[in-house]
Amino acid sequence: MTTVQVSEKTLQLLKKLKEEMQAKSNDDVIMALISERKKIPKTMFGSNQKLTPFSHKDEGEFHEL
Numbered sequence: 189m190t191t192v193q194v195s196e197k198t199l200q201l202l203k204k205l206k207e208e209m210q211a212k213s214n215d216d217v218i219m220a221l222i223s224e225r226k227k228i229p230k231t232m233f234g235s236n237q238k239l240t241p242f243s244h245k246d247e248g249e250f251h252e253l
Contacts, residue, residue, distance in 0.1 A: 194202070202214055211217045 202217060205211075205221075206214060206217050209217060209220060211220070
């Protein structure tokens with residue numbers, strides 16, 4: 189954990205956003221704002237278009253010892 193210093197006005201806005209978003213913490217609000225700004229997907233599943241789905245053969249090879 190760390191401490192971040194913000195102005196009183198910023199803190200008030202952060203608290204208001206936290207309520208609106210029904211977020212658990214200020215950190216959750218900040219991360220949501222960063223993700224929105226940077227267009228970071230909530231999940232990276234399917235993000236590499238060059239990969240093909242695993243076949244049953246592939247799955248078996250990965251489980252071999």
